[in-house]
Amino acid sequence: MSDERTSASTSAAGSGLASGQILRTVLARVPLPLRGLRPRLLTAFVLVAMASALGTGALAFREARTGVLQQSQDAVINRFRTSVDAVAPAVPLSPEQSDLQFAVNQVLRDNRSSGWRVMAAHGGHRAVAPNAGFVEPSPELLRSVRGRRAAVFQRMDVDGRPLLVVGMPVTYASDADGEPRLSGTVMYLEVPQTAELRYVQAMVGGIERATLVALGLAVVLALLAASGVLRPVRALRRATRRMAAGHLDVRLEVTGTDELADLSQSFNESAAELERTVRELRRLEAQGRRFVADVSHELRTPLAAMSAVTDVLDLEGEGETGEALRLISDGTNRLSGLVNDLMEISRFDAGVAELNRDEIDLAESVRRTVASRWPQERVEIRLPEAGALRARVDPRRLDVVTANLVGNALRHGEPPVRVTMEVREEDGAGRAWAVVQVADDGPGIAEEALPHIFERFYKASTSRGRSESSGLGLAITAENVRLHGGRIRAANLPGGGAVFTVELPLHDTGTGTGTEGEVGTGADAGRGTR
Secondary structure (H helix, E strand, C coil), rough: CCEEEEEECCCCHHHHHHHHHHHHHHHHCCCCCCHHHHHHHHHHHHHHHHHHHHHHHHHHHHHHHHHHHHHHHHHHHHHHHHHHHHHHHHHHCCCHHHHHHHHHHHHHHHCCCCCEEEEEECCCEEECHHHCCCCCCCHHHHHHHCCCEEEEEEEEEEEEEEEEEEEEEEEEEECCCEEEEEEEEEEEEECHHHHHHHHHHHHHHHHHHHHHHHHHHHHHHHHHHHHHHHHHHHHHHHHHHHHHHCCCCCCCCCCCCCCCHHHHHHHHHHHHHHHHHHHHHHHHHHHHHHHHHHHHHHHHHHHHHEEEEEEHHHHHCHHHHHHHHHHHHHHHHHHHHHHHHHHHEEEEEECCCCCCCCEEEEHHHHHHHHHHCCCCCEEEECCCCCCCCEEEECCHHHHHHHHHHHHHHHHCCEEEEEEECCCCCEECCCEEEEEEECCCCCCCCCHHHHHHCCCCCCCCCHHCCCCCCCCCCCCCCCCHHHHCCCCCEEEEEECCCCEEEEEEECCCCCCCCCCCCCCCCCCCCCCCCC
């Protein structure tokens, strides 16, 4: 008999596929995408751990199952070959039914306790023992064993019972060349593999328990590793938030020598440099504010004296001397106004500007401001009736806001200048605003000047650098509106001209919090006035 074996097995080696399906099922149930670095990193660690544990368990199961079945199969085939080799000399070249039955009975007698079922076939003769329950070999097995000199096996599942079917041809040695030759007789063996199945099932249970333990340990290790990575990241996030809140002295604890430690060290160095720079900028800013305030304060007294002297000389001067004195008087008055504006700006910068609120009639206050400064034909007033619109504001600062806007429109626009006032409710906010608009019929505001209209000393044209405007009027106006908690903006009208809109809350909101990003969206730079 030859030791060569050929597998015609069509059994499903589905363990690898099953493990792959389990892994894909686990991955499909992971809730992705997740938000944030922490859940994504934890998910990645856990998935890697799960894939490793499940892959290891599936590989171990496949190798163990293959080893068990291979060992059982080899043992059965070797015993069957030994039995067939022992009975082959007693089988003639052209056996009858009785010869085949003798060979079958002899093989079963040698393997009484194995639960074997044996069949011998030659031509049209067949002998089976025991007769009951023998499964007919599949056509694939019959075709495969025909004309071969090696044993052929096939695993089958019949009614839930695993079977190993082996087909082995009976061969004789040839005197000519020594190669075995077929006798035409084939022995078939059917062996139940119930014991092997129980062993594999027990092994699967053990591997599952071991895989669960390994998976739990892998998840715990993954969580610990993720926590170790995320701890410095969370510390960095807290530090950056504190720094954004103004705590520039925040620092991180540097531990280890890895990339995260380098990141923490770089953050500390950046924070220290930023703190030093901000401290220096604040010092220079405070120094500049003190300088402006001191210079303005020192100039007020001599300017007041100069103004008094020039007023007297204006009355007495004649001819060229009088014209020169009037020029000096105009320059002195402009310089005095600029000093007053600088003093006001310095108070805003120092944070000492205060509101002296009083409940007044807003329409009447605006009406008095306009009437006391300009003729009626130059300014059109469309205001509510007296007593219809009252609010708690600072009367002096409201007067400055109105005078600056109307004067600015008259100086840089074209009359008539229109002043309107109305009440506006914010949808859903439950807040009411007094809306004051000052519009003119001039050329409007240059588009490139719109973002800078409320900046200090901004000039839209170099030719206006020597204009009467100091460029501080609109900046002071915006600061006064901010103190009231209001908003101010500037824009161009569709039909031409500029419009400035001031919104003041009708309820006392305390010191304002700014102009809500709308300061600096307006007009021509020289339009600032006092």
